[in-house]
Amino acid sequence: MTTPPDWIMIGGEGPESYNQQSSYQRALLEAAKGKMTEAISTNLSLDLISNRFSIADFGCASGPNTFVAVQNIIDGVEEKYRRETGQNPEDNIEFQVLFNDFSLNDFNTLFQTLPPGRRYYSAGVPGSFFDRVLPKQSFHIGVMSYAFHFTSKIPKAEELVPGGLMLLLGSCLRDGVKMSETPKGIVMDFIGESLSDLAQQGVTEQAKVDTFKTSIYFAEQGEMRQIIEENGKFTIEAFEDIIHANGEFPLDPKILAISFKAFYGAFISAHFGVEVMRKAFELVEFKAREEISRLHNAKPGMQYLIVLRKN
Numbered sequence: 001m002t003t004p005p006d007w008i009m010i011g012g013e014g015p016e017s018y019n020q021q022s023s024y025q026r027a028l029l030e031a032a033k034g035k036m037t038e039a040i041s042t043n044l045s046l047d048l049i050s051n052r053f054s055i056a057d058f059g060c061a062s063g064p065n066t067f068v069a070v071q072n073i074i075d076g077v078e079e080k081y082r083r084e085t086g087q088n089p090e091d092n093i094e095f096q097v098l099f100n101d102f103s104l105n106d107f108n109t110l111f112q113t114l115p116p117g118r119r120y121y122s123a124g125v126p127g128s129f130f131d132r133v134l135p136k137q138s139f140h141i142g143v144m145s146y147a148f149h150f151t152s153k154i155p156k157a158e159e160l161v162p163g164g165l166m167l168l169l170g171s172c173l174r175d176g177v178k179m180s181e182t183p184k185g186i187v188m189d190f191i192g193e194s195l196s197d198l199a200q201q202g203v204t205e206q207a208k209v210d211t212f213k214t215s216i217y218f219a220e221q222g223e224m225r226q227i228i229e230e231n232g233k234f235t236i237e238a239f240e241d242i243i244h245a246n247g248e249f250p251l252d253p254k255i256l257a258i259s260f261k262a263f264y265g266a267f268i269s270a271h272f273g274v275e276v277m278r279k280a281f282e283l284v285e286f287k288a289r290e291e292i293s294r295l296h297n298a299k300p301g302m303q304y305l306i307v308l309r310k311n
């Protein structure tokens, strides 16, 4: 059984694409590099670092952020190996990277823009990460960056080797803060209001607005812990609050509209058509301009790195 894709990013490398408009998500990966290295050094057993080391990125999109995530992990593994064995990792370890996303994801752009000089072999793994997409125990470290909020459960653990690590990065809510009180929540409300405005203007049908729902879910920090603990297959080794200068979207109406379009645009287009989607984001920019002080007074969200070790 496969789950039909309900959310993909705008592909290609054009001005509306996720590839070009995902620097907000990339900033977390860059800020978390030191913590990722530390997590690998502390929690990954040296025994697991042998001649073939496999890394899987779940929800990789079309790049380039996945390349940053993967390189952070490779650098961490190599550093640990070099320090603890005194040997050169390049002589002894070959890396394999498994890039997973829905089959409709733009894998062409991903593979055409692989970093030159990379020290890994690449393979695409199409399909929902809630189904089994890999054989049992086929990777040593998995990463999921800005893809965990697509649900309130965590994917299966069988594909990871025992003792292997899952690194989850993304945004959540601080305990006690409502989504609608954060800048992201306010912009998401603008999107809903814009679609309703377009229905009132007769640009789209009200029935389409009424049947539109997203699978996206930003949990509170405590709720995330609970979801993972209830799963029972992982130990939470770290739950880091990554505070960095680009932790929130720049509160510029144009940038907000472009960034949210890259993230939500393909999904909204699939339901309403591309013209309605574009008009909706013009209205989002307008609303953000009108209510800029509300955005400035919003409560901050939280950017996290969660380190899980498979039991």
Ligand SMILES: C[S@@+](CC[C@H](N)C(=O)[O-])C[C@H]1O[C@@H](n2cnc3c(N)ncnc32)[C@H](O)[C@@H]1O
Pocket (backbone or CB within 6 Å): 007, 008, 009, 022, 025, 026, 058, 059, 060, 061, 062, 065, 066, 100, 101, 102, 105, 127, 128, 129, 130, 144, 145, 146, 147, 150, 263
């Ligand atoms: C916001 S993008 C994040 C991309 C990249 N990891 C980053 O950090 O920029 C989320 C990605 O997760 C993918 N995704 C969401 N749910 C998924 C699922 N169940 N299985 C596979 N991929 C999924 C989407 O298609 C999308 O490409």
